[in-house]
Amino acid sequence: MLKLLILDRDGVINYDSDAYIKSVAEWIPLPGSIEAIAQLSKAGWTVAIATNQSGIARGYYDIATLDAMHARLRTLVAEQGGEVGLVVYCPHGPDEGCDCRKPKPGMLKIIAEHYKVPLAGIWFVGDSLGDLEAAKAVDSQPVLVKTGKGEKTQAKNLPVGTLIFDDLAAVAAELINN
Numbered sequence: 004m005l006k007l008l009i010l011d012r013d014g015v016i017n018y019d020s021d022a023y024i025k026s027v028a029e030w031i032p033l034p035g036s037i038e039a040i041a042q043l044s045k046a047g048w049t050v051a052i053a054t055n056q057s058g059i060a061r062g063y064y065d066i067a068t069l070d071a072m073h074a075r076l077r078t079l080v081a082e083q084g085g086e087v088g089l090v091v092y093c094p095h096g097p098d099e100g101c102d103c104r105k106p107k108p109g110m111l112k113i114i115a116e117h118y119k120v121p122l123a124g125i126w127f128v129g130d131s132l133g134d135l136e137a138a139k140a141v142d143s144q145p146v147l148v149k150t151g152k153g154e155k156t157q158a159k160n161l162p163v164g165t166l167i168f169d170d171l172a173a174v175a176a177e178l179i180n181n
């Protein structure tokens with residue numbers, strides 16, 4: 004079966020900011036994250052992304068800018084010999100009642116349907132409690148990294164069974180070496 008890993012974006016792949024990541028210039032990979040995705044990809048993993056992007060609804064940046072950030076991610080990973088799979092984002096605001104904004108699992112379902120794999124046990128790596136709750140809602144494996152908002156999230160009441168790693172590089176090492 005397909006080896007699928009789903010990642011949150013801000014705070015896992017790139018630095019996050021309470022002021023949102025509003026441009027390609029502000030989209031800066033965390034140390035080791037690009038290499039981790041490339042190594043996973045080269046080891047046969049399909050790496051997909053599920054990211055809340057309420058900054059779109061808030062008018063902080065537009066879809067073209069968001070797409071440019073993801074093109075940059077794809078280029079950087081490709082330069083390391085890897086590739087990025089499906090990127091799904093929720094452009095809605097917290098009050099729009101959409102089905103895709105985490106902690107709802109809508110984006111995880113879209114990704115699973117795209118790759119025709121069950122979500123049960125699939126690792127979803129995030130830095131926020133909403134990421135972990137989205138995973139739990141569809142019986143995926145919640146995985147917390149301590150980058151981004153992760154250290155603050157670690158102090159909260161985490162879903163039972165949440166795995167905790169320092170960063171995405173540590174997650175990749177675990178999956179590739181075991």
Ligand SMILES: O=P(O)(O)OC[C@@H](O)[C@H]1O[C@@H](OP(=O)(O)O)[C@@H](O)[C@@H](O)[C@@H]1O
Binds near residue numbers: 057
């Ligand atoms: O971590 P992912 O899902 O990739 O993206 C998170 C971002 O969309 C932004 O999400 C916002 O939350 P609100 O959407 O305003 O509740 C804030 O937490 C920002 O700091 C953060 O940059």
Ligand SMILES: [Mg+2]
Binds near residue numbers: 011015019130
């Ligand atoms: Mg995040």
Ligand SMILES: [Zn+2]
Binds near residue numbers: 092094103
């Ligand atoms: Zn949405």
